[in-house]
Amino acid sequence: MKNKPALLLCLAMLMAPSSMQRIFAQTPSETPPEAKPTEPDTSAPDDIKEQATNPFMPGESCITLSAGLQIPVFMLPDERVTDDTKLKLGGAFSLGYQYFVLRGFSLGGTLACAFDGTAGGRTLYTVPISFRMAYWWAALPFEFSAGGEIGIAILRLGSNGMITPFFKTGIAAYWKITPAWSLGLQTNFWLVPEIHGGDYSSLTRVGAFVDVSLAAVYHI
Amino acid sequence: MNIQRGALLCLFFGVLCISSCDNSFGVFAGIQQEIEQRGSDSLEKAIVTDIISFKGRYYAAGTKLYSRGIADSDWEPVALNGDTGYLVPRIATDGVNLYIACIGSGGTPALMYTSDGAAWTALGSQPSIAGLSAIDGLYKAGSTIFVQFHGLNTDSKHVYSIYVINGTAVSAAPLGGLDKLESPMVGIAQAAGRFWYLTTTKIFSGNALAAVVLPAATQALPGPFVGKDDYFTGIGSDGTKLYIGKGDSIWATGNGTAWTSKKYQGALRCFVFAQGRFLAGYDDGGSSGYLEGPAYDSLADGKIGLVTLNDAIYGTTLSGKPINTFWWDQANNRLFAAVCPGTKNRAYGLYSSSWDGTAWSGWSAE
Numbered sequence: 078m079k080n081k082p083a084l085l086l087c088l089a090m091l092m093a094p095s096s097m098q099r100i101f102a103q104t105p106s107e108t109p110p111e112a113k114p115t116e117p118d119t120s121a122p123d124d125i126k127e128q129a130t131n132p133f134m135p136g137e138s139c140i141t142l143s144a145g146l147q148i149p150v151f152m153l154p155d156e157r158v159t160d161d162t163k164l165k166l167g168g169a170f171s172l173g174y175q176y177f178v179l180r181g182f183s184l185g186g187t188l189a190c191a192f193d194g195t196a197g198g199r200t201l202y203t204v205p206i207s208f209r210m211a212y213w214w215a216a217l218p219f220e221f222s223a224g225g226e227i228g229i230a231i232l233r234l235g236s237n238g239m240i241t242p243f244f245k246t247g248i249a250a251y252w253k254i255t256p257a258w259s260l261g262l263q264t265n266f267w268l269v270p271e272i273h274g275g276d277y278s279s280l281t282r283v284g285a286f287v288d289v290s291l292a293a294v295y296h297i
Numbered sequence: 298m299n300i301q302r303g304a305l306l307c308l309f310f311g312v313l314c315i316s317s318c319d320n321s322f323g324v325f326a327g328i329q330q331e332i333e334q335r336g337s338d339s340l341e342k343a344i345v346t347d348i349i350s351f352k353g354r355y356y357a358a359g360t361k362l363y364s365r366g367i368a369d370s371d372w373e374p375v376a377l378n379g380d381t382g383y384l385v386p387r388i389a390t391d392g393v394n395l396y397i398a399c400i401g402s403g404g405t406p407a408l409m410y411t412s413d414g415a416a417w418t419a420l421g422s423q424p425s426i427a428g429l430s431a432i433d434g435l436y437k438a439g440s441t442i443f444v445q446f447h448g449l450n451t452d453s454k455h456v457y458s459i460y461v462i463n464g465t466a467v468s469a470a471p472l473g474g475l476d477k478l479e480s481p482m483v484g485i486a487q488a489a490g491r492f493w494y495l496t497t498t499k500i501f502s503g504n505a506l507a508a509v510v511l512p513a514a515t516q517a518l519p520g521p522f523v524g525k526d527d528y529f530t531g532i533g534s535d536g537t538k539l540y541i542g543k544g545d546s547i548w549a550t551g552n553g554t555a556w557t558s559k560k561y562q563g564a565l566r567c568f569v570f571a572q573g574r575f576l577a578g579y580d581d582g583g584s585s586g587y588l589e590g591p592a593y594d595s596l597a598d599g600k601i602g603l604v605t606l607n608d609a610i611y612g613t614t615l616s617g618k619p620i621n622t623f624w625w626d627q628a629n630n631r632l633f634a635a636v637c638p639g640t641k642n643r644a645y646g647l648y649s650s651s652w653d654g655t656a657w658s659g660w661s662a663e
Contacts, residue, residue, distance in 0.1 A: 152328065152329060156326070157329045157330075158329065158330050158332065161333060163328045163329055195331050195613075196328070196331045196332065196333045197328075197332065197333065197612070197613025197614075198613055198641060198642065198644065199331070199612060201324065201328065232324045234324045234327060235612045235616070236616075237322045238324070239324050271324055271326075273320050274320060277320045277321050280322075280323030280326045282324075282329075284325050
């Protein structure tokens with residue numbers, strides 16, 4: 078984090094009250110201090126005060142890692158041949174990078190992978206590659222983010238597959254352990270529209286999933 | 298990122314989406330069509346090599362012999378006179394007796410029969426085979442049962458001899474021309490009034506059991522053999538024509554001299570004819586499954602065939618599993634496929650699809 082100027086200013090903030098006390102406090106035994114030059118105003122400027130609640134400054138970036146559960150929600154239209162559940166609870170992993178272009182506002186990308194077992198014993202693999210926008214804020218030591226993603230997803234089932242549009246939205250909460258690392262939880266809603274055209278338009282479906290994951294953020 | 302680069306990226310992803318899709322395959326639609334396969338515990342992950350019916354029961358051969366009533370669902374291992382320590386049985390029936398060839402619990406080859414499914418008796422007049430290591434083949438062609446004895450030659454090479462089972466005894470001598478063969482039988486079939494015996498490299502045929510000769514005209518054989526990938530792999534008959542798998546083709550003949558062929562894929566190992574459908578199981582090492590069509594020269598991938606019902610059922614049952622044999626139970630309108638299922642959970646060694654008079658039920662685990 079490019080924090081030297083901020084650190085100096087923070088130190089100035091901490092030192093300012095004690096400095097002020099020395100100026101105005103006086104005991105009877107003390108001889109009046111010699112007149113000193115007027116000290117510069119070291120009270121924190123407004124933007125520094127705001128930094129205390131939103132420490133994500135432009136130019137900073139972070140890498141996010143997550144691993145957790147992938148929960149199938151629906152496949153619509155629902156044309157199951159039997160009423161039993163067709164997709165089972167699975168797992169999801171992701172790797173992302175975000176760059177703060179404005180205070181608290183980041184742009185970046187994510188590569189993820191999820192797998193779910195099917196009723197017939199196969200495994201559905203979903204690999205989304207997406208562009209991400211997110212807003213970050215903090216109530217230190219806690220950090221929060223909310224964002225959305227858009228991209229493509231590679232679906233693989235047995236020896237066949239599809240590439241489909243992909244949308245994701247979610248929120249996350251972290252605990253800042255060190256200046257570089259944060260750990261927390263995130264949850265996202267995945268929307269995967271599988272679009273077929275022409276004679277195969279009847280195969281069009283929309284699948285949805287929810288992932289709940291442990292996440293780690295490395296602040297650069 | 299400027300606007301131009303962003304627009305180009307969006308265009309790239311759009312083109313990738315459209316151009317990379319197999320429009321005819323629906324991922325989510327296929328998942329919705331899947332049916333959970335729940336077969337018998339005895340057959341889960343169990344290789345099954347053969348399936349027959351005998352006096353109201355089905356019998357399946359794997360590492361053990363399994364059986365169930367035709368109207369039942371659960372398969373149970375069969376004890377041979379109380380012994381369950383036998384291995385790798387081969388089975389055949391002429392309707393009167395059920396024959397089994399196996400490695401007995403003592404490690405010695407055994408050839409037995411039963412007339413009631415309960416008491417097993419050793420066949421009489423079994424030959425003395427030098428270096429006998431296994432009785433590793435039982436074949437039925439027409440109404441005749443053949444047995445293959447596996448021994449060693451004087452130079453310690455493996456040799457194979459074909460005998461005939463006559464009721465409760467083995468024939469006194471091997472079939473002429475089929476004694477001490479260098480290659481084992483791939484299969485035996487009856488077509489066009491002849492018996493046909495197939496090894497990996499040779500075809501034998503004869504009008505009667507007593508005389509067995511190679512087809513006289515070598516140019517009549519489907520060939521030439523280019524290498525081990527071009528070997529004979531399977532034999533079948535619809536009673537009129539003979540079908541042979543060779544390399545990646547199916548060869549057919551009605552008289553044994555004039556052959557036609559159609560190229561497909563893989564080693565075509567087994568054939569069946571059921572309700573106007575011709576099925577050919579293949580295994581080319583990288584993929585396996587079966588082809589299906591109205592005739593041997595018009596086959597397509599089994600996933601779009603009628604017997605499987607739909608792609609999702611094919612993908613979760615027989616796709617990717619080498620098929621050892623098909624068997625059509627005409628009396629009960631049920632088609633069986635005995636397979637090598639692999640080691641995944643809910644993969645079984647035996648699947649069946651029933652014909653209700655108008656449509657197939659689709660494969661389901663036995």
